Amino acid sequence: MVTVLLRRFGGLVLTLVISSFVIFAGMYAAPGDPVTFLIGNPENLTPDRIAAVRAEYHLDQPFLAQYALWATGVLRGDLGTSMFYQQPVSDLLSSRLPMTLTLVAMASVLFILIGVGLGVLSALRRGTVVDSAVTGFTTFINSVPNFVIGLVLVAIFAVQLRWFPVAGDGEGFADRLYHLTLPAISLALGSIALISRVTRQTMVEQQSLDHVEAARSYGLSTRQIVLRHVLRNSLGPVVTMCGLVVAGMLAGTVVIESVFGLNGLGGLLVEAINTHDFPVVQAILLYMVIGYMVVTILVDLAYPLLDPRSLARSDRS
Template sequence: MLAVRLSRARRLGPRVVLPLAGSVLQAAVVAAAATFVVFLLMRLIPGDPARILAGPGGSVTPEQVERTRRELGLDDPIALQYWNWITDAVRGDFGNSLVLNDTVAELLADRLVITLQLSVYAFTLAVVLAIPLSLVAARRQGAIADKLSRLAGATGVAVPSFWLALLLIIVAQGVLPTFGYAPLSEGLGAHLGHMLLPALALGAGFATLVFETTRAGLIDTLSSDYVRTARAFQIPERRIYGRYALRNAFLPTLTIFGLEAGALMAGALLVENAFALPGMGRLIVQGVLSRDYPVVQACILVIVVVFVAVNLLMDLLYAVVDPRVRRSRG
């Protein structure tokens, strides 16, 4: 028996490693292309950081501006600037802020935690609300519960997260904390109280997509032949939904998880500014307004890496959930 298992492991090794290596390579190419585009766009924004750093406008000479540009490496070709920056970033050196007089890594450390917390809370809240509602709506298709769920879903898609954030601030004024951030060191209750409204504002649209996708997949799966056969054999409904229907209907939802990971991070940037959360969103806004290239580039790099990493994880989960994917890769 042990020899058989070892033989299977040897046969499965290339089937797992080779597709994984290809996915990692593809993710690296996507990340490099995305960061280069952002790097280039930052150089096209009107305004010269060298002139800003050289001193007050009237007292700055062209020679001072040129000397500052040379010190910052802004007179190098764009391709060389990008290569120097990305090679340093891979080693964890994001440079120094041009405006805030601190290393970019230090500026990112605390702010990244807040943004990731907000994204995780929004993701968890959306999944916890959307999956059970999709099960109820699919099981009672056409009933009042289904229609109300779909109406709420349509509203969630139509309302932008930033506008919903402003609405929640008005409605919850005096009931829940609407501005600022409380770290976990101040207590779990205070922390979650400050993060609840931002998570609702950020996760509403994502919850709608998860609900609609899962509901549609469940309705399609429940009408399949193997589900009707399972019911003919009097298999309990709970087992049919949990083991057969939901597992197959969840494949398109995994795709939504991967695609919306970057959207959650990007949406968090807007929501953070609405609720005055000191996360990456406010840091990016400050960086863009002050032409602080290293700060903006590092923040975008983090978002791209998170987006690519989550999509890579979803690709691997596909192979775990659906055996057909494993066979097609073999």
């Protein structure tokens, strides 16, 4: 077990190093000279001013030296200074991160509860009208982009019915949840289809196994069979897929936050790209990579609790 954990930890560290290098290199190779955006007024583009700005932001040093300075600062918690806002990037992220995490948390609760519920219902009613209706519904919502769903929800529930606000973050915890209802639904709908299908497929496979047939022969009720044998043994793949979806949502908030005018990391990323604010773009992309890694680690730790057989297989390997 210890060997497995060390191997996974080493792989995660290597992944983080490679990802950080790719992120920095991508910004380094981006078109346009950041000096022109830092100085702003073309009249101030004098040789002395350009040289001073390059020295201040270490742009006069070789690429590897710039990367080493940036990576060292990241390890110390220093993500640099925003070129556009002229304030520490860590302060910008800390002010926007709660909004994004709240949105992802709400969307995660929705797609897990509804997706697993629909998957269980579809598996138990396999081959019936209910199964066809669930499959048709999930296929339809999975084929529609989430930003289109967001615009439709705004047009119906915000503009026409006026049940929810069109945009904004809200003030206070309860008001924020109210403002994030439509964005969370928009973000979750596509994932509901995926989780529903995975749940249905794994439950159908479990229902055909020998131990389930034996449980039926002993006279156990359908409810007992589903809860003790079918659903419990299906949780491993379902939890793994839920974790991957949640990790993907950390990057998928960009479009939804733009549609609903939310001041989260997604909206900040769009602003940073438009203003060529490279330190902010680098920090947000690195956050997305780290967030994905953290979620996958939590899934890896939770999987043996759901399926102890996987832990035994890891020990043997």
